[in-house]
Amino acid sequence: xxxxxxxxxxxxxxxxxxxxxxxxxxxxxxxxxxxxxxxxxxxxxxxxxxxxxxxxxxxxxxxxxxxxxxxxxxxxxxxxxxxxxxxxxxxxxxxxxxxxxxxxxxxxxxxxxxxxxxxxxxxxxxxxxxxxxxxxxxxxxxxxxxxxxxxxxxxxxxxxxxxxxxxxxxxxxxxxxxxxxxxxxxxxxxxxxxxxxxxxxxxxxxxxxxxxxxxxxxxxxxxxxxxxxxxxxxxxxxxxxxxxxxxxxxxxxxxxxxxxxxxxxxxxxxxxxxx
DNA sequence: CTCCTGTCCTGCCGGC
DNA sequence: TGCCGGCAGGACAGGA
Numbered sequence: 001x002x003x004x005x006x007x008x009x010x011x012x013x014x015x016x017x018x019x020x021x022x023x024x025x026x027x028x029x030x031x032x033x034x035x036x037x038x039x040x041x042x043x044x045x046x047x048x049x050x051x052x053x054x055x056x057x058x059x060x061x062x063x064x065x066x067x068x069x070x071x072x073x074x075x076x077x078x079x080x081x082x083x084x085x086x087x088x089x090x091x092x093x094x095x096x097x098x099x100x101x102x103x104x105x106x107x108x109x110x111x112x113x114x115x116x117x118x119x120x121x122x123x124x125x126x127x128x129x130x131x132x133x134x135x136x137x138x139x140x141x142x143x144x145x146x147x148x149x150x151x152x153x154x155x156x157x158x159x160x161x162x163x164x165x166x167x168x169x170x171x172x173x174x175x176x177x178x179x180x181x182x183x184x185x186x187x188x189x190x191x192x193x194x195x196x197x198x199x200x201x202x203x204x205x206x207x208x209x210x211x212x213x214x215x216x217x218x219x220x221x222x223x224x225x226x227x228x229x230x231x232x233x234x235x236x237x238x239x240x241x242x243x244x245x246x247x248x249x250x251x252x253x254x255x256x257x258x259x260x261x262x263x264x265x266x267x268x269x270x271x272x273x274x275x
Numbered sequence: 276c277t278c279c280t281g282t283c284c285t286g287c288c289g290g291c
Numbered sequence: 292t293g294c295c296g297g298c299a300g301g302a303c304a305g306g307a
Contacts, residue, residue, distance in 0.1 A: 002300060002301095003300060003301090006300075033284095034283070034284095034301090034302080034303090058301075058302095073301085073302090074300090074301090075283095075284095075300090075301060075302085076284090076299070076300055076301055076302095077284090077285080077286085077299085077300080094285085111284095111285095112284075112285050112286065113283085113284045113285050113286080113299090113301095114283080114284055114285080115283070115284070115301060115302080116301090131302095155276090155277085156277080156278095157277080157278080158277075158278060158279095162278085162279090165301090167301090167302075174300055174301070175299090175300060175301085176300060177300095221300080263278085263279060263280080264279080264280065264281080265299095265301095266298080266299085
């Protein structure tokens with residue numbers, strides 16, 4: 001999926017284009033995705049004005065004037081694309097929900113693998129919502145400190161790479177940025193989490209933020225099918241140091257990048273730089 | 276508890 | 292050329 005930078009990019013794109021619009025019509029082409037769509041979704045949304053667009057973890061929160069929020073998660077392959085030109089909507093394969101707004105925009109939720117989800121929650125209930133209650137700290141917030149890091153990992157024997165992808169520890173870091181930030185920190189992804197000392201924790205926090213911020217600056221990464229809400233591709237993938245680079249020379253020391261599997265997911269690292 | 280595996284679904288790529 | 296296995300940016304349940 002889109003990881004934090006991609007979701008952030010989509011949110012910023014949406015915020016610039018759809019705030020102030022009203023939902024005119026909502027058409028769903030199926031009953032749901034990973035979970036069923038909310039009951040009466042169209043009735044709840046139609047006529048409502050969009051007040052805000054925000055991100056929590058990898059969730060997009062579209063706040064409405066009825067004090068509820070539309071929650072959208074893009075899963076692995078979801079896209080939320082806005083077209084602004086008031087033209088007739090042309091259905092594409094895997095368009096699951098089509099939102100039309102009062103200013104002639106069409107927002108389509110397209111998701112081939114259907115791992116995403118859409119829900120509607122009262123704003124006052126968001127933090128208690130099943131999807132949100134277990135979430136850890138935002139990596140770009142001040143809550144992600146080395147004290148938090150070190151106390152969390154105390155009894156964790158889990159690989160550090162798997163841990164930084166765990167959304168109950170820190171949110172938004174997915175498979176790409178986990179490998180990339182460990183490379184920048186010179187930390188081997190196979191290290192048990194509780195072997196990370198405070199100096200390394202500080203460095204890793206810094207590098208996670210650097211990598212995420214750099215990716216946001218670049219408009220996210222575009223692999224197979226992620227596109228920004230404008231429909232434009234991001235270009236952070238050109239700056240990958242290790243992700244998808246198996247067998248290629250390390251940018252720092254020219255050692256071949258290695259690919260391993262951890263918790264069922266591919267991990268890329270430089271066996272020479274990362275200790 | 277902690278940690279790992281399997282699973283949801285479609286599409287794409289590489290190997291044969 | 293075509294078929295097939297494996298893999299893909301996530302997250303959850305369930306089991307060891």
